[in-house]
Amino acid sequence: MTSHEEPLPELEWSDPAPPSAKVSASIQQACSRDLEKGRGLLAWQRALLSVVVSGAVVAALIALGLMQKQEAATLRAALLGAAGWGVVHLAVLLAGLARPPGRRGSRELRWALALGLPLVFFVYLALSAHSTLPLSRFLLEDTHAPTCGLFTLMFGAAAAGGTLLVWRRTDPLTPGLSGALAGLCGGLAAAAGIGVACPSHEAWHLWLAHGSTVLAFVVVGWAVGRKWLAP
Amino acid sequence: MSASGDASLSAAWLGVGPFVTDTSLAAATLEELMERYVDGDRAAFEALYQRSSPKLFGYLLRLTRNRERAEDLLQVTYAKVHRARGSYLRGAPVLPWFIAIARRSFLDERRSAKVRTEDLSADGTLPEPKGESDDLSTDVAEALERALDSLPEAYREAILLTKITGLSLAEASEILGATPTALKLRVHRGYLQLRERLEQFKRR
Numbered sequence: 387m388t389s390h391e392e393p394l395p396e397l398e399w400s401d402p403a404p405p406s407a408k409v410s411a412s413i414q415q416a417c418s419r420d421l422e423k424g425r426g427l428l429a430w431q432r433a434l435l436s437v438v439v440s441g442a443v444v445a446a447l448i449a450l451g452l453m454q455k456q457e458a459a460t461l462r463a464a465l466l467g468a469a470g471w472g473v474v475h476l477a478v479l480l481a482g483l484a485r486p487p488g489r490r491g492s493r494e495l496r497w498a499l500a501l502g503l504p505l506v507f508f509v510y511l512a513l514s515a516h517s518t519l520p521l522s523r524f525l526l527e528d529t530h531a532p533t534c535g536l537f538t539l540m541f542g543a544a545a546a547g548g549t550l551l552v553w554r555r556t557d558p559l560t561p562g563l564s565g566a567l568a569g570l571c572g573g574l575a576a577a578a579g580i581g582v583a584c585p586s587h588e589a590w591h592l593w594l595a596h597g598s599t600v601l602a603f604v605v606v607g608w609a610v611g612r613k614w615l616a617p
Numbered sequence: 618m619s620a621s622g623d624a625s626l627s628a629a630w631l632g633v634g635p636f637v638t639d640t641s642l643a644a645a646t647l648e649e650l651m652e653r654y655v656d657g658d659r660a661a662f663e664a665l666y667q668r669s670s671p672k673l674f675g676y677l678l679r680l681t682r683n684r685e686r687a688e689d690l691l692q693v694t695y696a697k698v699h700r701a702r703g704s705y706l707r708g709a710p711v712l713p714w715f716i717a718i719a720r721r722s723f724l725d726e727r728r729s730a731k732v733r734t735e736d737l738s739a740d741g742t743l744p745e746p747k748g749e750s751d752d753l754s755t756d757v758a759e760a761l762e763r764a765l766d767s768l769p770e771a772y773r774e775a776i777l778l779t780k781i782t783g784l785s786l787a788e789a790s791e792i793l794g795a796t797p798t799a800l801k802l803r804v805h806r807g808y809l810q811l812r813e814r815l816e817q818f819k820r821r
Contacts, residue, residue, distance in 0.1 A: 397811065399781050400758040402675045409688045414666060416692070417699040421657040426703025486709030488788060494796065555704035558717035559791040617701030617718055 432552050433484040436568075439548035440475060440575035443541045444468060447579030456585055464582040467514060471578035474503065475571050482567035483549075487559045500566040500608075504601040507577065511597045514581075515589035524590040531586075535595040538580045539602075546572020546603045550610055555617045565611010566604045573603030647711040655702050665711075666695070673715055676782050680723050682766065690726060694719040713788040716778065720792060757818070764814035772807030775800050780808075 404410070427435070448468065451461065482496055490496065519527065549568040557564045577596045584596070642650065642664040650668070653661030673694060677687040697718050705714070765773055778789035779800070786797045786804075793800065 397761060397780070397808070397815075398758075399761070401671060402678045404671055405674045405688050405691055409692060410666070410670065413670075413692055413695045414663060417662050417666070417695055418659050419699075421654075421659055421662075423703075425655060425657070426705070429706050429708075486706040488710040488713050488791060489708065493791065493794070555701040556706055558701075558714055558721065560794075616721060617697050617704060 427552075429484045429486065432556070433479055435552045436479055436483070436549045436571065437476065439552065440545045440571060443545040443572075443575045444472065444579040447541060447576070447583040451582035451584075454583070454585060460585075460587075461582070463514070467510070468578040468582050471507070471510075471574050475574050475578075478503070478567055478571055478574075479549075483553055483556075483564060483571075487557045487564075490560075490564075493560060493563060496560070496563055496567065500563065500570055500604055503570060503574070504597070504604060507574065507600050508593060508597050511592040512589060514587070515592050516587035518589040521590060524588065528586070528588065528591055531591050531595045534580065534584050534586070534591070535599065537583070538576050538596055538599045541579060542573050542576030542599050542603050544572075545575040546607055548572070550607065550614050554614050557611075557615045558617050561615035562608045562612040564615050566608040568611060568615075569603035569605070569607015570600065572607070573600035576603075648708065651702075651705060651711045652707055655705055655707075669712065669715055672712065672782050673719055676716060676777060677719055677723065679762075679765065679777055679781070680720075686726070690719065690722050693722045693726075697722065710788060712782070713784055713792060716782060716784065717792050757815075760815060760818040761811070764811050764818070767814065768807050768810055772803050772810065775803035776807045776811070779804055 448465070451464065456464075478499060482490065482499065485491075524531075546569045549571050550565060553564065553568055577600050580596050581592075584591075586592070586595075642660060645653070645661075645664070647665065647668060650661045650665040654665055670691065674687060674691050677690045677694075678684060681687045681690065694715065698715060701718075765776065768776070774793060775789065775795075778784045778792060779786060784792070786800055790797045790800045795803070
C-alpha cells in the first residue's frame with residue numbers, strides 16, 4: 387500500500403447557511419418558465435442524427451466516385467475501406483458521445499482514441515497506397531492535391547460541424563474531449579468518403595490531402611467543443 | 618459497471634424504463650427528478666433544487682469565499698441548467714453535471730473579474746470578506762475552513778469536491794481534468810496539511 391492509499395480519519399465539515407430565501411425564490415421562478423419547451427433529443431436520437439449527417443457526406447462522396455471511370459477492383463477496395471471506417475466511426479460515436487457524460491469511460495482512453503485513430507488512419511493510407519513519389523516531385527507534379535484537400539476539408543467541416551451541433555450543450559464534464567471525438571467522426575467520414583471519390587493512390591497525396599484533415603478536425607473539434615458542448 | 622447499472626443506462630438511452638414513473642418525489646433520485654424536470658414537472662424542479670442547492674451553494678461559497686458572489690453564481694448556474702436541460706442526456710449523474718457548470722461559471726467570472734482588474738488576491742481569487750464567520754458554528758469549524766482556504770488551489774479543490782461535496786474520485790477527476798490516482802494523492806496530501814494546521818490551532 388502506498389502512502390496516499392492509507393486512509394485518514396474524516397474531518398467534520400459544517401454545512402454553510404443556505405442561500406437567502408430571496409435568491410431561492412428567484413431561481414425557482416426563473417427555472418419554472420417555459421417548462422413545456424424543455425424536452426430535447428434522447429441520446430439514441432442524437433446518435434442517429436449524427437450517423438445521418440456523416441452518412442450523407444460519405445454518400446455524396448461515393449456518388450462522386452461512382453461518376454468517375456475507376457477500375458472495378460480499385461472502386462471495390464475503396465468502398466470496403468469506407469465501410470470499415472464507417473464501423474469505426476459508429477464505434478467512436480457510441481462509445482465517446484452517445485453514453486451520458488460521467489459514464490463514458492476513462493478520459494485517458496478517450497484521448498487515446500481521439501489521437502490514436504488518426505494515426506491508425508495514416509497507417510491504413512500507407513498500406514492502401516500504390517506508389518510513393520519523392521516529396522519534391524510530389525510537390526511539383528501533384529496539382530490535384532490542393533483541390534482534393536479542399537474538398538475533404540469542406541465535406542469534413544459539414545460532417546464535424548453537424549455532429550458538434552447535434553451534441554451541443556450535452557457535456558459539461560469534458561466538452562473539449564467530446565468535441566475532439568465529434569471532430570474525429572466528421573474527419574473520418576470525409577476522409578473515408580474521399581478515398582472513393584479520388585482516383586489518386588500516391589502515398590503523399592493520401593497522407594496530405596486525405597489523412598491530415600482527420601487530425602485537423604480532431605484539433606478543431608477540441609477547440610469548438612470547449613465552447614459548444616459545454617452548457 | 619453492474620448489470621443493473623447497464624440496464625438503467627440502456628433504459629435512459631432509449632428514454633424508457635423506470636425513470637418517469639409514479640415514484641414519490643421524496644424517494645426519487647436526483648437523476649429521476651432531473652428527468653421529470655426535463656419533461657416539464659415544476660414540482661420535480663422544486664425537489665431537485667431543495668436537494669441539490671445546499672451542496673452547490675456550499676461548493677460555490679467555499680470557492681468564492683463571498684456569500685453575495687456565491688449567490689450570484691448559484692443563480693447563473695441554475696439559469697444555465699435551465700437553458701441546457703433539453704441537452705441533459707438521461708442517465709448522466711446530476712450532481713457532477715451541476716458542479717461542472719458551477720465551476721465553469723466561477724472560472725468565467727474570475728477571468729472576467731481579472732480583465733476588469735478588480736481587487737484580487739495574489740492567487741487570482743476574490744478577496745475573503747470580513748465578518749462572514751456567522752456561517753460557521755464553532756471555532757474549530759472556523760479554523761478548519763481557514764485551513765482549507767490556505768491550502769494550494771489543487772488540494773483545496775480536490776478536497777472540496779470529494780470530501781465536502783461528496784463526489785466520487787472518478788466524478789471529481791472528470792471535472793478537474795486529472796486522473797483518479799493523481800486526485801487521490803492531492804486529497805491525501807491536502808488532508809495531511811489540514812490536520813497539521815488543525816493541530817497547530819488546537820495547541821494554541
